[in-house]
Each structure stands twice: as structure tokens, then as C-alpha cells.
Amino acid sequence: MKENKLIFKIEASEEKMKLREYLRAVQKLSGRLIKGAALAGRITVNGNRAKLNYVLKTNDEVAFDLIKEESQNIEPEKMDVDVIYEDSDIIVVNKRPGMVVHPTKSYQSGTLANGLIYYFREKGENCIVRLVSRLDMDTSGLIIIAKNQFSHMALARDMVKDTFEKSYLAVVHGNMSETKGTINLPIYRPSDDSIKRAVDERGQDSVTHFEVMERFKNSDLVKLTLETGRTHQIRVHLTHLGHPLYGDVLYGIEDDKEYISRQALHAYRLKFPHPRTGKDIELEVGLPKDIIELIQKINES
Incomplete structure (x- = not known):
């Protein structure tokens, strides 16, 4: 599925760059994200698993698979989650007042994260809760959650910019x-x-x-x-x-x-x-x- 992958077409100006350099300098991916995907075989060039020192050629197609097996020690709980926006990369919800965002020692259940894990499982999505923004328990409103490691990295990077x-x-x-x-x-x-x-x-x-x-x-x-x-x-x-x-x-x-x-x-x-x-x-x-x-x-x- 295309929404589960990043697809890049190599241009003439990018030829002779090493794959690692291209992903970091051009696509602005973090070293941690690149390394983890490479070790798991989730980066391919023209359909074949590629090493990070591969030298790119014009018109090469680089595919970066975003799906990986991961779990989180948060118990799913059925609750009303007010979804304002959602796609394959992010979900934005309207948190009600009085709700803790993530489990703590004092609040093991009833948190937004508990509800989101249930919501993801019901949809058949293997997502964990990656909070991009947080709100105090008694503050209501919009919170962004990343649905994969790439979107979390990108949003965390962009939060410090004027565009956010x-x-x-x-x-x-x-x-x-x-x-x-x-x-x-x-x-x-x-x-x-x-x-x-x-x-x-x-x-x-x-x-x-x-x-x-x-x-x-x-x-x-x-x-x-x-x-x-x-x-x-x-x-x-x-x-x-x-x-x-x-x-x-x-x-x-x-x-x-x-x-x-x-x-x-x-x-x-x-x-x-x-x-x-x-x-x-x-x-x-x-x-x-x-x-x-x-x-x-x-x-x-």
C-alpha cells in the first residue's frame, strides 16, 4: 500500500549521492529512523533491498517502508475519541477536559492513550501512541498524534518552525x-x-x-x-x-x-x-x- 511507504524518484542532480546521504540531506530523515529501517530491510531501490552506501543513479526509485512491528504497554479501553482529522500518518483529536493524555503512576487507565490504542486496534492498525503535542489534564482541545515513526520525527522537527x-x-x-x-x-x-x-x-x-x-x-x-x-x-x-x-x-x-x-x-x-x-x-x-x-x-x- 502506497500510504505505508515513502516513494522517492532520484533526479539528475541527486545522482552519485549515497543512499544514506540522500535520505538525511535531501529527505531530512533522522539517522535513527534510517538505521532502524535499513537493519530491518525496509529500504529498497528499484524493488531490491539496498545498503546505505549504495550510490544512487538518475531515475532510481527509493521506497521506504514505514510499517514495523511494535507494541506499547498501554491497555486498550473503549471510549469516545473525538477525531477531528485523520490519515495514514497522523490523527488529531479534541481532548475533553479532565482527561490525562498518557498513563502515569496515578492514572493507569482512562487516559487518551488508552482510548487511542483501542481505536487503532478496532481499525486494524498496528499503531502505537506517539504524542506530538501534549495538554494538561484540565486543558481541553486539539492534540496531534503521529501514527508512525516517520511522521513523529517530521512533526517534532517542524514544531520549532514558524510554520507550526x-x-x-x-x-x-x-x-x-x-x-x-x-x-x-x-x-x-x-x-x-x-x-x-x-x-x-x-x-x-x-x-x-x-x-x-x-x-x-x-x-x-x-x-x-x-x-x-x-x-x-x-x-x-x-x-x-x-x-x-x-x-x-x-x-x-x-x-x-x-x-x-x-x-x-x-x-x-x-x-x-x-x-x-x-x-x-x-x-x-x-x-x-x-x-x-x-x-x-x-x-x-
């Missing part, structure tokens, strides 16, 4: 003084056992672009686009400015349980180049029910 955009919607306390701008403040982890982060000059560069989408009585609905991806970046930046998220028990300044039971943060938009074609994929999902209800409560108060 992650945008969120948040409901914050107070009306921001500026309706649009950039927060460029370093974020620091005080100690290895600290969950909480803070703005501190000793921290890593952290950049968040913001735009107020709607104003309410003493609160705003804010769009936030990440230029960097530090842990709790949006929550730390907004709290530092005096506008913590509604429901944020870690960084918030007041008890919002009457309004919402988790931080009002939703990953609503993704834009990224497809790992195989390079064409941009743009996806959006609307606000979840609890944030819609939060806005209604704010407007009624």
Missing part, C-alpha cells in the same frame, strides 16, 4: 489594558520537585502572543498563540500580568468553583505542515460546553 502554530482560547480575570500584544518573559522552575513555574530572569525565553477576542464585565476572552512551548506558559504569563485564568487552582488568585471546575483554557486551533506532503493543515474546534457556560455565568453576574 498552536493557538488557545482562555477566559481571564479582569480586562487587559492592551487588546493585542506580545508577552516576552522568561519562565523558571524554582526546583526539580516544583510543579509551579514563575516569571524569573533565570528562566528560559518564553514568548506568548495575545489578542482580546471579546470583553465582558471585568473579564476577557483571549486568544493566545505560542511562539515557545514552556510548561504552563500561558498560565504563568497571564497570572504575572494580573489576569489569571478562571478556574486555575495552581496560579489563580481566587476560588472560581462556582464558575468552572478547571482552568478555562482550550487549544482551539492548529496549523502545521503535513509530514509527508508539506502542505499546511489548518484545524479549529469550538469552545467546550463548560467554557461556554462560564461565559454565560460571567455575563449574568
Whole structure:
């Protein structure tokens, strides 16, 4: 099946390159990916298994088989998985609030990964869960999962580029003084056992672009686009400015349980180049029910 293989046609300008050099320099594949596929005999030239020092000729057809036997120690669980986009390389899902993404000591089951393993098995796909992006348990919204080693490598590589955009919607306390701008403040982890982060000059560069989408009585609905991806970046930046998220028990300044039971943060938009074609994929999902209800409560108060 063509969707399970990468097919490359060698051009005249690529003649005399060694196969290893071509795959790394031209196709931007990682050394680990190339080595594993070569050892398993999953790289062929003109239908024949090829060694990595093979010297390429014009019009050679290089085939890179993406399918390999692999398993993951995650128990499949039947659950509703809200699939927003899917093809042979990636799947993008809309995670509900209160769901852990991957099993931990505290959460062995009921995670998104448990549901995805079941989903893959039901479809007869031998995929493991390769997370490209993550969300906190109480943050809802879009998450990308790679369905093979190649797409995971390509997306991880591209995440640091300007072509990869992650945008969120948040409901914050107070009306921001500026309706649009950039927060460029370093974020620091005080100690290895600290969950909480803070703005501190000793921290890593952290950049968040913001735009107020709607104003309410003493609160705003804010769009936030990440230029960097530090842990709790949006929550730390907004709290530092005096506008913590509604429901944020870690960084918030007041008890919002009457309004919402988790931080009002939703990953609503993704834009990224497809790992195989390079064409941009743009996806959006609307606000979840609890944030819609939060806005209604704010407007009624």
C-alpha cells in the first residue's frame, strides 16, 4: 500500500549521492529512523533491498517502508475519541477536559492513550501512541498524534518552525489594558520537585502572543498563540500580568468553583505542515460546553 511507504524518484542532480546521504540531506530523515529501517530491510531501490552506501543513479526509485512491528504497554479501553482529522500518518483529536493524555503512576487507565490504542486496534492498525503535542489534564482541545515513526520525527522537527502554530482560547480575570500584544518573559522552575513555574530572569525565553477576542464585565476572552512551548506558559504569563485564568487552582488568585471546575483554557486551533506532503493543515474546534457556560455565568453576574 502506497500510504505505508515513502516513494522517492532520484533526479539528475541527486545522482552519485549515497543512499544514506540522500535520505538525511535531501529527505531530512533522522539517522535513527534510517538505521532502524535499513537493519530491518525496509529500504529498497528499484524493488531490491539496498545498503546505505549504495550510490544512487538518475531515475532510481527509493521506497521506504514505514510499517514495523511494535507494541506499547498501554491497555486498550473503549471510549469516545473525538477525531477531528485523520490519515495514514497522523490523527488529531479534541481532548475533553479532565482527561490525562498518557498513563502515569496515578492514572493507569482512562487516559487518551488508552482510548487511542483501542481505536487503532478496532481499525486494524498496528499503531502505537506517539504524542506530538501534549495538554494538561484540565486543558481541553486539539492534540496531534503521529501514527508512525516517520511522521513523529517530521512533526517534532517542524514544531520549532514558524510554520507550526498552536493557538488557545482562555477566559481571564479582569480586562487587559492592551487588546493585542506580545508577552516576552522568561519562565523558571524554582526546583526539580516544583510543579509551579514563575516569571524569573533565570528562566528560559518564553514568548506568548495575545489578542482580546471579546470583553465582558471585568473579564476577557483571549486568544493566545505560542511562539515557545514552556510548561504552563500561558498560565504563568497571564497570572504575572494580573489576569489569571478562571478556574486555575495552581496560579489563580481566587476560588472560581462556582464558575468552572478547571482552568478555562482550550487549544482551539492548529496549523502545521503535513509530514509527508508539506502542505499546511489548518484545524479549529469550538469552545467546550463548560467554557461556554462560564461565559454565560460571567455575563449574568
